[in-house]
Amino acid sequence: MQAQARLLLEDGTLFTGLAFGAQGASVGEVVFNTGITGYQEVLSDPSYCGQIVTMTFPLIGNYGITRDDFESIRPYIHGFVVRRHEPVPSNWRAQYTLDHLLKEYGIVGISDIDTRMLTRIIRQHGTMRGLLTTGNERAEELRERLGAAPLMRDQVARTSTPHVFSSPGERERIVLIDYGAKSGILRELTKRGCDVVVVPHNTTADEIRRLHPDGIQLSNGPGDPKDVPHAVRTLRELLGEYPIFGICLGHQLFALACGADTEKLKFGHRGGNHPVKELESGRCYITSQNHGYTVKEESVAGTELEVTHINNNDKTIEGLKHKRYPAFSVQYHPEAAPGPFDNSYLFDRFLDMIREHKRLNPERPRQAVLAESLRGELHYAQK
Template sequence: MQARLLLEDGTLFTGLAFGAEGQSTGEVVFNTGITGYQEVLSDPSYCGQIVTMTYPLIGNYGITRDDFEAVRPYIHGFVVRRHEPVPSNWRGEYSLDRLLKEYGITGISDIDTRMLTRKLRNFGTMKGLLTTGSERIEELQERLGVAQLLHDQVARTSTKNIFSAPGNKERVVLIDFGAKSGIVKELSKRGCDVIVVPHDTTADQIRRLNPDGIQLSNGPGDPKDVPYAVETVKQLIGEFPIFGICLGHQLFALASGADTTRLKFGHRGGNHPVKELATNRCYITSQNHGYTVLEDSIAGTDLEVTHINNNDGSIEGLKHKKHPVFTVQYHPEAAPGPHDSSYLFDQFLDMIRDHKKNNPLKPLQTRLQETLKGELQYAQK
């Protein structure tokens, strides 16, 4: 079956369809990873996007249950040079084609993904329409012209209910803005008592959970689409140790008075070099984001830049000058990608322990709860 990908500048790619039949629109982006297409497909940060893989052979090792980063994929389309319908891998349980069919996602193969990637690099990410239908090109252009990109991706991908991954060490509340499961795995690996809460959980509700630290997750879209999250982060700064990843990094910046902007074509892949300014050491990182913190907006805030991107000089890490908060734009949990930066989770736990050591008083929310309990007992007498 034929499939077509139409870009908003009028460029039309015609190839072969795989996955589900249908039509969808979204922001067309590219990922430079050589492996890890399953983790890319199931990363909630791709919600609303049509993802192009620059590596030419996709599907060759199939799909494995243990490698999902979310309960389901949220992408709006998948673009590859060559789709392998018959995978070969001892861990593989079924094919990429079956996964896309199961979740109604259309794929297109046998197009020049190198040309498509060069176009996105030169002109920036574009709105696109992917279809297996036979409509006239004029009709597709009209549909694409009126199509609107999503602005509610965080609400679509975040958990709807609080859940926990119990542990016997520090309690970490993970605010889920579209979190990858790798974050929970890294915290659980270190014995943390992880409580995952929805994106719109208030600061007061988080205080009632009596956390030792707060983890701000990754997530899709523009950080300015979730102003309530910025306000929540602003209220938590200074009260708890905080570690932010990707969207969480951008929300921390906004909450601290800095600003964000959209990148021309984003950073997506598992081979992005990042320099840690304190040591001059370079880490190879996994990244997936279309927005960045503006360097000029840091002046006049209590923020300090800790990491920069070695390719374009954009900000990749921040810390607060007064409070125990640090964030990174990249993914220390990898999945897919290198594990160079997993030490950041250890750094987060060290920060929590130092904070508790230097602040032996019970947390404010505990003292308030005890006061309220005492008043209630007195009233009952």
């Protein structure tokens, strides 16, 4: 017989279902994702670090797992909740099963529960912490364990690269600050021939300057943007010096660096079909999203930021640009993975911004810059 698993929510609601994946127990913030496909990309998105993810689509696992669809080197989620788990995938690309992946990384899964009911609870009461376990502890013990579990505040440090690495290219040099970056961002930049240098989340402004970037990309990432104040300080130093493009957490950090404020959403935006309106053109884009925080609308007044995009569902801010400096950001994921690729044009817009900035600010001969850049990289890599 298949083993039993249980999911206990902070409000006392207890779900009992069937276990798959690893044996054990885990605590995390229980959230839901409305995507119909893309569960492997969801599992491997570092922005889900510390969260127990519920898939609203009822059948998960049917096309298996393939190495080509990972968005990070490993999954960071704390649990996986589905209505029906398919143990035997049927797809020519499948290399192994969902169950195998979860076992390999010690992630507990639960199936055969009412995920519609769970999603309605989260929508009504907001995201809350939960405990997912395959053990046979009494309900009272589970409640005590959940209540005693500390809040996770170091998700960015857990998911960011610990070392500098590069993806060489012949065009613009982009420093990608990794707050928990998806591989899709790097793919979009390298596809355009960019010379990308990926740096840890705690890289200082001076260390970034030594790399002589043409532009700076701020990645997505997990958690509360206010938990990484060092990133805000670094961005304040670099703002106006280099063109900047922020995505998701990078968007929130950009807003904080410019004097705006952020707040937690009731249940967040997670899925591949969120409508976003571009205010300048009036056009609506379908976007991929994964975030639990947003920039407070009233906090933008009095800053040098201008709202460029809004969410058509709840009117929250989805895009910002600086009124004086070459810098902009979006709350959603233009690299998709999973989701629509309607918004990949934003990477082209970023490169156009860089070229315009270079035209207005002529540099020394490129050979001298590259020589200094190489020395800076070698010095930084030895640290």
